[in-house]
Amino acid sequence: MPELPEVENIAAGLRKEIIGQGIRELVIRNPAIVKGSYQRSWRKAAGQLAGGRITKVSRRAKRLIIYTDKELAILVQLGMTGKFLLYEPEEESQKHVRFSIKFYGDKYLWYLDVRRFGRVWFMEGLTEENMDEVMEQAGLGKLGPESDSIQTKEFQEILSCKRPVKSLLLDQAKIGGLGNIYADESLFMARIYPGTRANKLNSMQANVLRKSIRAVIRKAIAHGGTTFSDFRNVYGDKGGFRKLLKVYQRTGEPCRKCKTAIERIQIGGRSTHFCPKCQVKK
């Protein structure tokens, strides 16, 4: 589910709502989602965080990081259907709660995940400066540069392989933050056929793609992300970018530019949507 714009939207909501809040209790209902050094000692992590205070919320690619004043940070990778919701327990009982934080005062934060692809790490000594290194040591995959701020030269190096460009855009070790929606949308904006071998793109196409990625990501953030079924921000609201999608999940519908029917193919095991006229094979 959540790609960079959705995670950024969640992070923004959490920054506003939970920074400064004191943790009364951290309840882990589904310990199987905990990975890393606290995988077996998750109770210890929960105990350690009780009484702590939320100091900062940040994001790296699709990962969300909640810092505390307790030397333990909570790192969450939301998978396909992970989400955070703020609501009172009396309001309604939700299914699929995997862990929750009860704050002093009357706030609660719930982490829900239908499909359980999401994962949580309790990280020691994590800072903004060392995070990439520390995350790798903890067994998380390597992350490429943030997709909305890649440099020209850096991007050309990333493209120097013969994989289909679509697969490359989804590879978090190469580019951090893009998922299936925004990879397809970026390629449409850049008028590039998704199956094109990355090293066949000329420098002008590469630069257009780099800028398209940035534009798509920033616009999606501004519109609160994309909701199909699951995504919600921390208040339970849907994202507003769905109606602005040009190709993703529009198979058979007319291209917004040329009216040709949007097609869907498989690339690297993922559905890929494109306009056969605007994004010509070469």
Add this chain to the structure above:
DNA sequence: ATTTCATCCTGGAGGC
């Protein structure tokens, strides 16, 4: 060294 592919899950949609 790269790259592809099955697998981990649940639930909604649509066909019969």
Add this chain to the structure above:
DNA sequence: TGCCTCCAGGATGAAA
């Protein structure tokens, strides 16, 4: 109503 198949914003480890 039930049963079946297909599909889904992701990441990973094994295999080729």
